[in-house]
Amino acid sequence: MWEGLHLIDKTPGKEGKTDLSEITLICRCEDVTLKEIRDLIAEGYTTAEEIKRITRCGMGPCQGRTCRELLLAEIARALEEKVDKIAPTRYRPPTKPIRLGGIIEGDADDLG
Amino acid sequence: MTWARATSSRIADELPKTADAVVIGGGVIGTSIAYHLAKKGFGRIALVERSYLACGSSGRCGAGVRQQWGTKLNCLLSIDSVKAFERMDEELGYSRSIEFKQGGYLLLAYTRREAEQFRENVRLQQELGIPVSLLTPSEAREIVPILNTDCVHLATFCPTDGHANPFHVTYAYATAGKRLGVKIHTFTEAYDIMTESGKVEGVKTNKGTISTDVVICAAGPYSGVVARMVGLDIPFYPERHQILVTEPVEPVLGPMVMSFSRRFYCQQTPHGSFIMGMGDPKEKPGFSVSSTWEFLVEMAEEITKVLPPVGQLSVVRQWAGLYDMTPDAHPILGSTPCAGLYLACGFSGHGFMLAPVTGKLISEIVCDEEPSIDIHGLDLGRFERGELVIEPSVV
Numbered sequence: 001m002w003e004g005l006h007l008i009d010k011t012p013g014k015e016g017k018t019d020l021s022e023i024t025l026i027c028r029c030e031d032v033t034l035k036e037i038r039d040l041i042a043e044g045y046t047t048a049e050e051i052k053r054i055t056r057c058g059m060g061p062c063q064g065r066t067c068r069e070l071l072l073a074e075i076a077r078a079l080e081e082k083v084d085k086i087a088p089t090r091y092r093p094p095t096k097p098i099r100l101g102g103i104i105e106g107d108a109d110d111l112g
Numbered sequence: 113m114t115w116a117r118a119t120s121s122r123i124a125d126e127l128p129k130t131a132d133a134v135v136i137g138g139g140v141i142g143t144s145i146a147y148h149l150a151k152k153g154f155g156r157i158a159l160v161e162r163s164y165l166a167c168g169s170s171g172r173c174g175a176g177v178r179q180q181w182g183t184k185l186n187c188l189l190s191i192d193s194v195k196a197f198e199r200m201d202e203e204l205g206y207s208r209s210i211e212f213k214q215g216g217y218l219l220l221a222y223t224r225r226e227a228e229q230f231r232e233n234v235r236l237q238q239e240l241g242i243p244v245s246l247l248t249p250s251e252a253r254e255i256v257p258i259l260n261t262d263c264v265h266l267a268t269f270c271p272t273d274g275h276a277n278p279f280h281v282t283y284a285y286a287t288a289g290k291r292l293g294v295k296i297h298t299f300t301e302a303y304d305i306m307t308e309s310g311k312v313e314g315v316k317t318n319k320g321t322i323s324t325d326v327v328i329c330a331a332g333p334y335s336g337v338v339a340r341m342v343g344l345d346i347p348f349y350p351e352r353h354q355i356l357v358t359e360p361v362e363p364v365l366g367p368m369v370m371s372f373s374r375r376f377y378c379q380q381t382p383h384g385s386f387i388m389g390m391g392d393p394k395e396k397p398g399f400s401v402s403s404t405w406e407f408l409v410e411m412a413e414e415i416t417k418v419l420p421p422v423g424q425l426s427v428v429r430q431w432a433g434l435y436d437m438t439p440d441a442h443p444i445l446g447s448t449p450c451a452g453l454y455l456a457c458g459f460s461g462h463g464f465m466l467a468p469v470t471g472k473l474i475s476e477i478v479c480d481e482e483p484s485i486d487i488h489g490l491d492l493g494r495f496e497r498g499e500l501v502i503e504p505s506v507v
Binding site: 047049050053054059060061063090092093097098099100101103104 | 164165167171208279280283357358359383403405408409411412413416422423424425426427428429430431
């Protein structure tokens with residue numbers, strides 16, 4: 001993804017090319033860029049669980065709905081493996097965010 | 113793709129045939145021990161971890177670091193650890209941050225008996241130089257304005273307590289250790305310890321065998337399994353504790369808020385999310401780390417009473433981890449009847465905060481030095497001798 005592509009940056013003082021991976025967001029909840037992921041893989045963090053723990057990628061309110069697959073694809077590319085060989089991060093309850101107060105507001109009758 | 117090749121060579125590190133010491137367990141305790149041994153120049157050190165680093169109790173813990181304990185030993189160990197956390201980024205040359213935040217711990221006493229215990233604890237802590245004070249409920253509210261002080265008899269507060277990011281602390285020790293030559297082998301499971309006339313000879317793993325005279329067990333709740341490899345029975349058991357995290361919000365909570373009698377704790381991380389957990393007295397010993405709906409309900413009930421505005425936040429994730437409980441809630445540190453096998457386990461839910469001092473002390477013991485804190489009372493033999501050091505203040 002974005003290999004060799006650059007953005008022409010006209011910001012004063014920063015004229016030149018910006019590596020697109022620096023501005024490509026993988027995890028939108030926690031603002032994790034593709035470059036951060038690639039740097040970590042290069043450091044030797046090659047499991048999705050480790051990268052999640054360092055960057056918080058996938059730990060935000062959407063719990064990895066967008067970034068989980070992107071992260072796995074990136075690790076697979078780096079290791080030259082098929083993506084289905086890369087272990088995904090654990091899915092955790094409650095799956096979708098729920099308000100703490102909301103959990104206790106209803107009572108058993110509300111469930112019909 | 114140069115970075116891909118660099119990666120491949122890293123994960124292909126072959127298991128050494130021999131080592132001067134093998135650490136079993138890639139959590140915060142094991143990586144701290146490996147780093148401290150390497151710092152002493154102990155020789156070739158290998159660490160084996162059956163999964164990835166911090167996958168067990170370290171990466172699942174509540175991340176708190178406190179000095180407010182009820183026994184002198186736990187106080188001394190945690191004072192030393194707090195000092196280490198304060199300068200850890202620098203000492204370990206960590207390129208990220210361990211996110212150590214000293215927002216203090218606010219402990220709440222809900223019964224007269226608990227209040228009495230707190231007074232005693234504070235006397236002990238102050239004698240040892242811990243900057244702790246007794247607070248009235250209204251003084252506690254000055255520190256945590258969102259606190260509901262109903263039924264609170266008194267509180268204690270220590271401003272130098274706090275919390276750190278357990279993933280980063282583990283990775284910081286691991287990378288600093290690697291820099292000093294420690295070989296870290298993840299996805300490598302130790303399944304047997306070889307002995308000859310009561311002495312350690314080596315470790316068998318699923319990736320091969322390492323000959324060594326020294327094995328350090330830092331396998332957390334699985335330490336019982338490791339000890340049984342040499343026929344040792346350690347009197348401890350794993351116990352599940354559940355925990356949850358909310359979406360992040362602006363900082364509103366400085367300290368960790370905690371109650372022993374009501375068994376909860378809650379903190380706001382520098383990231384903005386709230387992390388909270390509760391002990392369950394009905395929990396049976398076992399290795400299960402599954403999450404339950406009941407926990408979510410109980411936690412929600414408790415936290416909306418104690419810190420009412422937190423009820424407006426959404427839970428994004430819940431999980432569970434294991435405490436490695438000893439009969440006296442103190443760790444087991446030191447040598448064993450099997451020569452060359454050392455234990456660093458049984459932390460009873462506060463291993464993360466004791467990791468720095470544990471690494472230091474175990475490296476001293478392994479190098480045959482006098483430990484810088486007298487921990488003779490924390491040896492395995494204390495259970496047979498009946499010399500338990502009971503800690504009254506645990507969630």
